[in-house]
Amino acid sequence: MIRTTVKKIYMALIFIFLYAPIGTLIVLSFNASRTRAKWGGFTLKWYTALLENREIMQALWNTLLIALLSSLTAVVIGTVACIAIQGMSRQKRAIFMGITNIPMLNADIVTGISLMLLFISLGLKFGLGTILLAHITFNIPYVILSVMPRIKQLNPSIYEAALDLGATPLRAFFQVVLPDLLPGILSGFLMAFTMSLDDFIITHFTKGAGVDTLSTKIYTEVKKGIKPEMYALSTLIFVTVLILLMLVNRTPEEKRIPDK
Amino acid sequence: MKNHKLSRQMMAAPYTAWIILFIVVPLGMVFYYGLTDKTGAFTLENVLDIMSAEHAKALWYALGLSLISTLICFLLAYPLAMILADREGNAKLNRHSLILLIFILPMWMNFLLRTLAWQTLLEKTGVINRILEFFHLPSLQIINTPYAIILGMVYNFLPFMVLPIYNALVKIDPNVISAAQDLGANRLQTFLRITFPLSLGGVISGITMVFIPALTTFVISKLLGGSKILLIGNVIEEEFTLASNWHLGSGLSIVLMLFIILNMVVSAIFDKEGEGNML
Numbered sequence: 001m002i003r004t005t006v007k008k009i010y011m012a013l014i015f016i017f018l019y020a021p022i023g024t025l026i027v028l029s030f031n032a033s034r035t036r037a038k039w040g041g042f043t044l045k046w047y048t049a050l051l052e053n054r055e056i057m058q059a060l061w062n063t064l065l066i067a068l069l070s071s072l073t074a075v076v077i078g079t080v081a082c083i084a085i086q087g088m089s090r091q092k093r094a095i096f097m098g099i100t101n102i103p104m105l106n107a108d109i110v111t112g113i114s115l116m117l118l119f120i121s122l123g124l125k126f127g128l129g130t131i132l133l134a135h136i137t138f139n140i141p142y143v144i145l146s147v148m149p150r151i152k153q154l155n156p157s158i159y160e161a162a163l164d165l166g167a168t169p170l171r172a173f174f175q176v177v178l179p180d181l182l183p184g185i186l187s188g189f190l191m192a193f194t195m196s197l198d199d200f201i202i203t204h205f206t207k208g209a210g211v212d213t214l215s216t217k218i219y220t221e222v223k224k225g226i227k228p229e230m231y232a233l234s235t236l237i238f239v240t241v242l243i244l245l246m247l248v249n250r251t252p253e254e255k256r257i258p259d260k
Numbered sequence: 261m262k263n264h265k266l267s268r269q270m271m272a273a274p275y276t277a278w279i280i281l282f283i284v285v286p287l288g289m290v291f292y293y294g295l296t297d298k299t300g301a302f303t304l305e306n307v308l309d310i311m312s313a314e315h316a317k318a319l320w321y322a323l324g325l326s327l328i329s330t331l332i333c334f335l336l337a338y339p340l341a342m343i344l345a346d347r348e349g350n351a352k353l354n355r356h357s358l359i360l361l362i363f364i365l366p367m368w369m370n371f372l373l374r375t376l377a378w379q380t381l382l383e384k385t386g387v388i389n390r391i392l393e394f395f396h397l398p399s400l401q402i403i404n405t406p407y408a409i410i411l412g413m414v415y416n417f418l419p420f421m422v423l424p425i426y427n428a429l430v431k432i433d434p435n436v437i438s439a440a441q442d443l444g445a446n447r448l449q450t451f452l453r454i455t456f457p458l459s460l461g462g463v464i465s466g467i468t469m470v471f472i473p474a475l476t477t478f479v480i481s482k483l484l485g486g487s488k489i490l491l492i493g494n495v496i497e498e499e500f501t502l503a504s505n506w507h508l509g510s511g512l513s514i515v516l517m518l519f520i521i522l523n524m525v526v527s528a529i530f531d532k533e534g535e536g537n538m539l
Contacts, residue, residue, distance in 0.1 A: 007343050007346075010340070011340070011343060014336065014340055014362075014418075015361075015362075017415065017418075018362065018366060018419075020381060021369075021374045021375070021377030021378055021381065022366060022369050024380050024381055024387065025369060025373055025374070028380070036379075037380070037383065037385065037386075077274060077275055077278060078275075080274065080275065081271075081272070081274075081275035083271055084269075084271040084272035084275060085272070085275075096272075096275075096279075099279050099283055099284065100279065102283050102287070103283060105468070105472065105520065105524060106287075106472075106517070106520060107472055107473065107475070107476035107493075107516055107517075107520060108473065108476065109476050109478065109493055109496060109497065109513070109516075110476070110513050110517060110520075111286075113290065113496070113500055113509065113510070113513060114286030114290045115286050116500070117286060117289040117290065117293060117506065117510075118281075118282070118285060118286040118289055121289065133282065136278075136282075137278070137282040137283065140275075140278070169267070190364075194364055194367050194368065195367075197367070197368065198367040198368070198370065200479060201479065214370055215372055218372045218373055218376075219372055219479075222372070222376065222482075222483065226373070226376065230373065231373070234369050234370055234373055237368055237369070238368055241365060241368040242365060245364075245365065
């Protein structure tokens with residue numbers, strides 16, 4: 001009895017630690033005073049101001065666009081790469097997996113500057129394109145990491161059976177192999193999307209002047225003071241994702257219990 | 261599947277091209293810039309500049325703060341991972357959604373904003389001090405000190421410690437624990453001799469996941485440490501953005517990578533199976 005109480009208190013403390021800043025930001029989004037240091041009464045004006053703030057909306061659009069495009073591209077490249085890597089010899093596979101893990105193990109700042117040096121020497125124009133290339137690069141390992149275990153579980157005979165029964169390799173892949181990989185692909189996609197959305201460091205080094213994601217926009221605002229509209233926006237994003245997660249989690253979880 | 265070998269090779273082509281162009285070549289360029297001077301001649305000067313008083317101090321600071329943060333993360337995360345992994349205790353708690361709550365959800369609130377929120381919480385007249393004042397407790401003056409940086413590191417990277425340990429703990433066969441108890445081991449013995457050694461892989465990868473980003477951060481120190489405390493990450497960032505001395509910045513990055521490689525070697529020694537994965 002005491003043990004479970006201690007456990008619950010411990011969990012509660014960790015949750016308070018992790019969510020105190022988030023709670024603070026949500027409270028600040030309703031703060032009528034422009035400075036975050038004092039409470040000036042309840043207001044919704046930052047939410048309406050947000051819709052008219054074109055810079056923030058542009059940054060939001062860039063962030064979402066990059067997150068979506070980079071995670072989708074990473075899913076395609078990563079899944080194909082997984083299938084290819086699985087068919088390699090042991091030694092070759094080790095080399096490939098080793099290189100794949102570099103962006104995850106390496107420091108973000110080093111990944112960021114290394115890509116910056118590459119883009120400069122290639123003469124690329126810094127902007128959405130360079131951010132996108134960088135995000136795809138650091139997203140691919142997350143996709144591979146969640147798809148690879150699924151590929152290993154795959155029974156190759158099923159694919160061969162489909163071929164024997166007259167399916168073209170492409171059809172066999174899409175109808176037989178892909179459905180088995182889908183859960184891994186989906187969690188890889190979500191992971192990549194979230195990582196891209198929350199990234200600051202790599203974007204900081206690969207973005208061009210005048211092109212901002214939410215992260216880089218916030219960073220430039222730090223000195224001048226964050227616009228309260230930003231708190232309103234992040235509250236909206238947070239609440240939306242919270243509701244989505246609750247909806248997604250509720251339905252399959254109830255079905256899953258009887259299987260166990 | 262031999263007859264598909266050719267098509268498999270073709271499937272590997274795009275990824276091979278991608279990792280060569282976007283991983284191998286860029287890293288090669290960091291080494292090229294780090295090991296040459298402005299005329300393109302080979303030099304070790306940029307790397308050895310880490311020994312200069314100012315840079316050595318930034319490196320020591322970063323090493324110290326990140327080691328302390330990693331230790332605190334470990335001490336906080338292990339019990340949490342054990343609670344999450346406990347099969348009996350959590351029948352009612354939905355483990356999956358708890359993990360989502362701890363890891364994925366906070367990431368949707370921008371990491372810079374979350375770190376900045378600690379300013380509001382820690383300030384002289386901030387939320388925490390008002391609560392302390394209410395209870396007539398001494399106030400907490402840690403904003404713009406190394407303590408605030410440690411707090412920011414622990415706050416940001418704690419989830420990366422919990423997840424691998426949790427994954428290692430749930431993989432432990434419950435029969436092994438039962439066997440130990442049947443053979444007369446008490447709770448402590450079971451933990452020290454069975455549970456902990458079996459979770460070591462997770463601990464090692466958790467340490468990597470926290471130590472490297474903490475060692476190399478420049479954001480947390482900038483946001484919570486005021487502008488007085490420079491970590492090695494801040495030095496490198498400024499070489500690239502303000503001073504535009506890419507050679508020096510790359511040279512110092514090579515030093516950072518040496519620490520990363522050292523960390524990987526240590527991990528490989530402890531975790532031969534490669535079991536403790538992040539996901």
